[in-house]
Amino acid sequence: MSPLQICLLLSSLLFCIGLVGVLSRGSAILVLLGVELMLNAANINFIAFWRYGPNPDAGTGIVFVLFSIAAAAAEAAVGFALVIAVYRHQRNIRLQEANRLKG
Amino acid sequence: MIIAAIDSYLEVAPLAWRDAVVQWCPEPTQWLVHHLITIVAILAVFGTLFAFTPLAERKLLGRLQNRLGPNRSGLPWWQNGPKLWGLTQPFADAVKALTKEDIVPAAADKLLHFLAPVLIVAFSLLTFAVLPFGRHLVPVGLDAALLYFFAAGSATELAIFMAGWASRNKYSLLAAMRALAQVISYELPLILSVVPIVLIAGTLSLQDIVLAQGFWTFGFLPHWFVFTPWGFAGFLLFLVSALAESNRSPFDLPEAESELIAGHLTEYSGFKYALFFMAEYFGLTALSGLGVTLFLGGWQAPCAFLQFIPSWLWFMGKVIGMLLLFIWIRGTLLRLRIDQLTRLAWQFMVPLTLINLGNAAFWSLTAGWTGPLQLVRWGVSLAIIVIPFVLLGRRLSAGRHPRTYRYAAS
Amino acid sequence: MTFALIIISALILGCAAVAMALRNLIHSALLLIGSWAGVAAFYLWAGAEFVAFAQILIYIGAISMVVLFAVLLTRQGDAPEPVEFPSLSRFVTGLIAGGGVAGVLIGAILGMPFDVRTAQSAPALSVKELGAQLMGPHAVSLLVIGLLLTVALLGAVLLASDRRPDQPEDTP
Structure with missing residues (x-):
């Protein structure tokens, strides 16, 4: 098995x-953490293809990962602000109960 | 001629000794021994420095407060022997910390309670790996050394949180949150205040930044970054942020011993407390080293003719000077309140660092100006930073004095 | 080389899997931070040191703090309340869906003949070249991401603040 396959x-x-x-946990925080994990998985792919791809000196993979990390930071900031807003409305962060449109 | 030979030998002496030891080892273990010696050397030098910094602090604070400071500890098993000016105090302190009972609260999260002091010392030691200690003494010559330094430094926040949470004590937790709020608030101006250096030097490598400062006008005016308007402002901003980052007075709110008990360290005792103490001083030393490297010319001599002194001696001398400055500040200034602290960070430091970044951009754009234009360049650069400083400073203190005391008798 | 990769992979996957199964939110978050540190180690292994340090600075320095603060701000009572799985059927459905996706992906990866560059050394890309890339061909994306971050930060402050416009600021 080649290192690229192990990375993938x-x-x-x-x-x-x-x-x-994301699918099986009820806590909004754990769901957001799951999304962060999925983003990280995508970043690993970018780096793996940059490392073993045909044109590694282009550096596009690295640049893309940098942008992706910045987007993840923005997502985390907004996501956890939403979690706190939800908590303020219903005094818990169980996603099953966050089903009202009216605050 | 002989002096030059001795000088060039002294310059590489630590490396030569290391290589001599490495030669003695069998081939497959050479790389391991090579790195181990580097690590042990850093631990030994900065461990010794750590042992004597608190002693210097206590003695100097004592003098500043018109007392003597610790001067009694002599040699063990020698009742009326020489007192040595209290120089053996660190060893007495170490024995005391090691022999104290290690108390873990019954409700504490045992694993995290144990991990927090270990992690904080580990992370604060990691930052030493990229500092250029001398012309040839760079433990790890990274291309992105500055980024590494801040990455390793930011991980200590995690240890503070773990300490506060694992103690399962609500005061520890509250204090840890306060400490985190402070560290996060001041991390922004700390990083922003060094960005102008990167802009001017055009590199993230600390060794290259030091090399960029290695020139002298007329042989005695060093081209350190602190001797430019933006560099001086950046240095002051860096100094304040570094004080806050390492929880030093006047920003030592997280463990203000006279107001809170000891903050997130309340439930720690014995050797674990000593580890936190050690991490604090390691962090302070590392930040001093970074400040020296970025603003004060690193291992460069202040005058061209003083270059015969080995570069690593210059570096250590400057670091010790910075530490003494920090002690002096601790003996002089009063502790801030938490609202003053955060207001200072967000309404004063962050805008000033951003303006200073623009100032450095102006400086690099006008690099070609010579003759009388040089004076204009200095004037404009000074104005760019001094005017916002005055205006922001006025706004910061507007309507806040004279101070009235509601609960204290006047 | 490959051995180190396998150790790093085991660290990342182990931390992530245990974190997603734990009932204590703080332990989950700390283990996930370990997993992010493992991803940074992977970047270092692959030779992308700038990205690795950025990952540590942003994930371990910043995002972890947001997560931990969110956990502490949204708990009731003194003791951290264990987070139960919503229901068994939901857990099983999630496991089946995740396992299905994993099966498809692994099958595709193992069945695909990759044209792999077999150079042993990592491609050298200095920070300077990276900066030139960011400021040259990718300058527009850099501006957009900066704008995104600013807007996200403002939005986060707006969402999380509970001060109504008509309420005066709480002065001590």
Whole structure:
């Protein structure tokens, strides 16, 4: 098995762990953390293809990962602000109960 | 001629000794021994420095407060022996910390309670790996050394949180949150205040930044970054942020011993407390080293003719000077309140660092100006930073004095 | 080389899997931070040191703090309340969906003949070249991401602040 395949396996398994977390956990914080894991899995793929791709000196993979990390930071800031706003309305962060449009 | 030979030998002496030891080892373990010696050397030098910094602090604070400071600890098993001016105090302190009972609260999260002091010391030691200690003494010559320094430094926040949370004590937790709010608030101006250096030097490598400062006008006016308008402002901003980052007075709110008990360290005792104490001083030393490297010319000599002194001696001398400055500040200034602290960070430091970044951009754009234009360049650069400083300073203190005391008798 | 990769992968996946299964939110968050540190180690292994340090600075320095503050601000009572799984059927559905996706992906990866560059050394891309890339061909994206970050920050402050416009500021 080539190192590239190991990297891709790592990233797909990490993605699936994040997916299972998002689908099966009820806490909004854990769902957001699962989304972060999936983003990280995508970044691992970018770096793996940059490292073993045909044109590594272009550096596009690295640049893309930098942008992706910045987007993840923005997502985390807004996401956890939403979690706090939800908590203020219903005094818990269980997503099943956050089903009202009216605050 | 002989002096030059001795000088060039002294310059590489630590490396030569290391290589001599490495030669003795069998081939497969050479790289391991090579790195181990580097690590042990850093631990030994900065461990010794750490041992004597609190002693210097206590003695100097004592003098500043018109007392003597610790001067009694002599040699063990020698009742009326020489007192040595209290120089053996660190060893007495170490024995005391090691033999104290280690108390873990019954409700505490045992694993995290144990991990927090270990992690904080580990992370604060990691930052030493990229500092250029001398012309040839760079433990790890990274291309992105500055980024590494801040990455390793930012991980200590995690340890503070773990300490506060794992103690399962609401005061510890509250104090940890306060400490985190402070560290996060001041991380922004700390990083922003060094960005102008990167802009001017055009590199993130600390060794290259030092090399960029290695020139002298007329042989005795060093081209350190602190001797430019933007560099001086950046240095002051860096100094304040570094004080706040390492929880030093006047920003030592997280563990203000006379108001809070000891903040997030309340439930720590014995050697674990000593580890936190150690991490604080390691962090302070590392930040001093970074400040020296970025603004004060690193290992460069202040005058061209003083270059015969080995560069690592210059570096250590400057770091010790910075530490003494920090002690002096602690003995002089009063502790801030938490609202003053955060207001200072967000309404004063952050805008000033951003303006200073623009100032550095102006400086690099006008690099070609010579003759009388040079004076204009200095004047404009000074105006760019001094005018906002005055205006922001007025706004910061507007309507806040004279201070009235509601609960204290006047 | 490959051995180090396998150790790093085991660290990342182990931390992430245990974190998603734990009932204590703080432990979950701390383990996930360990997993992010493992991803940074992977970047270092692959030779992308700038990205690795950026990952540590942003994920471990900033995002972890947001997560931990969110956990502490949204708990009731003194003791951290264990977070139960909503229901067994939901857990099983999630596991089946995740396992299905994993199966498809692994099958695709193992069945695909990759044309792999087999150079042992990592491609060298200095920070300077990276900066030239960011400021040259990708300058527009850099501006957009800066704008996104600013807007996200303002939005986060607006969402999380509970001060109504008609309420005066709470002065001590």
